[in-house]
Amino acid sequence: MNLVGVSVKNVGRNKLRTLLTVLGIAVAVVAFVLLRTVLNAWTVGADFAAKDRIGTRNKVTFIMPLPKRYLETIRSVPGVVDSCYASWFGGKDPNHEREFFASMAVQTQTFFSVFDEIVVAPADKERWLGDRKGALVGDVLARKLGWKVGDKVTLTGSIYPGDWQFQIDGIYGATRKVVDRSSFFFHWDYLNESLPEGARQRDQIGWVTSRIKDPGRAADISQAIDKIFDDQEIQTLSMSERAMNMSFLGMLSTVLKAIDIISLVILAIMMLILGNTIAMGARERTREFGVMRAIGFLPHHIAISVLAESLAVGALGGCLGLFLAYPLVQGGMGRWLEENMGSFFPYFHIAETTALAAVGLALLLALIAGLLPAYRASRLHVIESLRRVG
């Protein structure tokens, strides 16, 4: 037995109160881990973006199109290996109105050379490339909507109104975890040729993705591309895939910042809960502190005793929270999000840094929460403490 051991034993003095406090901390830790994991999942796509790819979009905004003819110019820029254009289709399956998934019309000829992390069976690949109305869907999406190769599906367009018929020609997987496996790719030619002659959207593309030879020259090549179109009617903005993803996230920066702040507010609430519990416990033990001081313990011994108790409760809550967070956040919720909202959360896993931060912050905040009760307990007058009833 030592002084810290005595303090830890005090944790079990009022079991119900300690249990409720530990549960309160655990819930706060789970909420913190969840919010941090949401933040991580949102940015993980940017962090794990291919380093040898750059994107080119309309300089004004990414929702405004580029002329298709820009492709050949971009492809001819020194350092560019290959390029692939795409347009956001925004289709929905009328049988699954509430299911959101990314649907894009892509240039099939160069698609696999630019996006080499996409994996599809050779026969399916061949079928899709040769089928103008063919669609390539992610395995997660196919599983969710019950699609299989050979199925005929109809999507209702929002940007391109009307019902669009497709045949599922292939189901893709990915070589990397962070790739969204809930997307729906089809031939850009099918989209373009279906538009009436003279339609505003005809021969227009959403963006161009280019594979480059040297990732270290991404900035130079981006600059070179944009310079070419500087004196054109429509200027471009090129950047690395990571920067492009980050610029997309930038639109959500207020939401992300709000989540960030909420996660910290949750921890602050946790600290107040713990501080209140420790203060109540210390107040109830006033007489005991008086006895300890009488038999020779010094004020710093009393302070250590209170702080050790606070740290023990914080550690219990932090560890329980983390223990619950893995099955709840990563197991149940994470799997559901990956399967149902793969476009936003392709890889929803608790990062090691998040787990460490959760426990570390629980301990740090427990220490801070215990400071005031510890100081006050250490300043108690011996005689007054011994007279205190209850």
Place this chain on the structure above:
Amino acid sequence: MSELPIPSPSPDSAAREVADHLLPSAGPALIQVRGVGKTYFRGKEPTAVLKNLDLQVPQGAFEALMGPSGSGKSTLLNLIAGLDRPSSGSIVVAGADLTHLSDSALAKWRARTIGFIFQTYNLMPVLTAQENVELPLLLTSLPAKERRRRAQTALRVVGLADRMSHYPRQLSGGQEQRVAIARAIVNDPMLLVADEPTGDLDRQSADEILTLLLTLNRDLKKTIIMVTHDPAAAARASRTRRLDKGALI
């Protein structure tokens, strides 16, 4: 009673010299209270609890302090035990002038010299009897095994060898007070101060506790100062002093 592993330390030479000077005929005085006054302030209103009090208690004595409520018994006990400081006068206990010790030196002195016995036992409910007794030894550099051994010995001295792993809630009032006495003697202090040690006990348990205190005084040569309202308890002491309105009568 020779089971207690620490031999009773004798007062150092300085303390003995002072004691001899003060009490040449009654043996060395362990406690010397000279001209002590204690005044409390309620707001700006002073209340004199002790007035110019003189007291000498020889080593090995078992003395009872009696008096009506508010007469200053507990205040005097607290001053002798080094828990409080007098407003005037001086207190020398076991050779140490308490009025000149710093707070931290006073705490260390208490740990070595004083054993406390309270009316309400004041045991820690989360610790077993043995752990409660071991508590004062945490301030020493003794290894854990030796601390345990000494706590067990102290519990044997008070007759609770079979209750070592019991928690306070599993003990009777008399047994709790025995544990408190074991905690008071585990450091082998020279002086035991007891504030109404039988105040919360029935007559039979009170008698057992008083017998135990008498044994500690007689066999282990512990000096004991006991505050009590109970004439039967005071009768077990070798001397009874009475206080009234802050003065010995």
